[in-house]
Amino acid sequence: MPAKLSVNLNAVAMLRNRRDLPWPSVTGLGRIALQAGAHGLTVHPRPDERHIRFSDLPAIRALIDDSFPDREFNVEGYPSEAFLRLVEENQPEQVTLVPDDPAQATSDHGWDFAAAAAFLGPVVKRLKRKGFRVSLFCNPDESEAGLRAARETGADRVELYTGPYGASHDDPERAERELDKLARTAEAAAALGLGVNAGHDLTVANLPALARRIPFLAEVSIGHGLTADALEHGMAATVRRFLDACAAG
Numbered sequence: 001m002p003a004k005l006s007v008n009l010n011a012v013a014m015l016r017n018r019r020d021l022p023w024p025s026v027t028g029l030g031r032i033a034l035q036a037g038a039h040g041l042t043v044h045p046r047p048d049e050r051h052i053r054f055s056d057l058p059a060i061r062a063l064i065d066d067s068f069p070d071r072e073f074n075v076e077g078y079p080s081e082a083f084l085r086l087v088e089e090n091q092p093e094q095v096t097l098v099p100d101d102p103a104q105a106t107s108d109h110g111w112d113f114a115a116a117a118a119f120l121g122p123v124v125k126r127l128k129r130k131g132f133r134v135s136l137f138c139n140p141d142e143s144e145a146g147l148r149a150a151r152e153t154g155a156d157r158v159e160l161y162t163g164p165y166g167a168s169h170d171d172p173e174r175a176e177r178e179l180d181k182l183a184r185t186a187e188a189a190a191a192l193g194l195g196v197n198a199g200h201d202l203t204v205a206n207l208p209a210l211a212r213r214i215p216f217l218a219e220v221s222i223g224h225g226l227t228a229d230a231l232e233h234g235m236a237a238t239v240r241r242f243l244d245a246c247a248a249g
């Protein structure tokens with residue numbers, strides 16, 4: 001079963017925010033992505049609303065509910081009280097918790113699951129009580145003990161941070177080493193009963209090898225590389241190319 005593709009709309013929102021105008025439309029591009037076969041849409045509403053605005057979420061929720069009820073909404077973010085209320089208001093199918101500082105340029109590391117256990121446990125319990133699937137952002141070389149701590153929070157999945165793998169696009173030997181780390185962590189997570197997602201700097205070029213190494217990968221969420229390709233090939237054709245790359249595994 002190929003990994004499901006969730007299209008991250010952050011970069012579309014970043015382009016939209018350049019002017020006080022409603023285009024490019026976040027929901028418009030999201031609709032095209034879903035029509036082309038994407039399994040879901042992902043957003044990461046950061047506290048400064050640099051790209052996705054909190055006001056974007058209801059329209060994305062309505063798009064999926066009204067026109068694509070078999071698809072999913074995945075909302076990523078640091079579990080501040082404001083973030084938790086935002087997801088409780090918008091009811092995504094999946095919530096992906098990341099340890100990001102508000103000032104971070106982008107997500108560049110997973111949780112220290114042992115150190116964050118006392119914090120994450122009640123948060124995951126609150127989200128699970130509300131019926132959300134919970135995924136935790138995870139370093140590519142996470143330890144067995146760290147993955148056990150992640151499982152002990154009650155989370156359903158981990159999302160493997162694939163940034164270092166994506167950064168090795170011009171160094172095949174480093175890419176192989178990064179793939180080895182990701183595969184080991186994925187296998188250990190699956191052995192503990194955790195589902196495995198992945199994301200960050202994935203592309204049509206690097207996705208097939210990841211899908212082959214981790215054939216049980218549940219979902220990839222992709223935004224930056226996919227949006228870059230969509231500028232050249234159009235969103236519909238790009239989504240189809242990424243779906244083919246997921247299936248290459």
Ligand SMILES: CC(=O)[C@@H](O)[C@H](O)COP(=O)(O)O
Nearest residue numbers: 010044076098106107199200
């Ligand atoms: C969690 C992750 O790796 C990405 O989804 C993240 O949302 C990217 O954030 P920016 O789009 O703000 O770089």
Ligand SMILES: NCC(=O)COP(=O)(O)O
Nearest residue numbers: 199200201221222223224
């Ligand atoms: N969780 C990863 C994601 O949603 C998108 O990351 P990127 O493709 O924009 O790097």
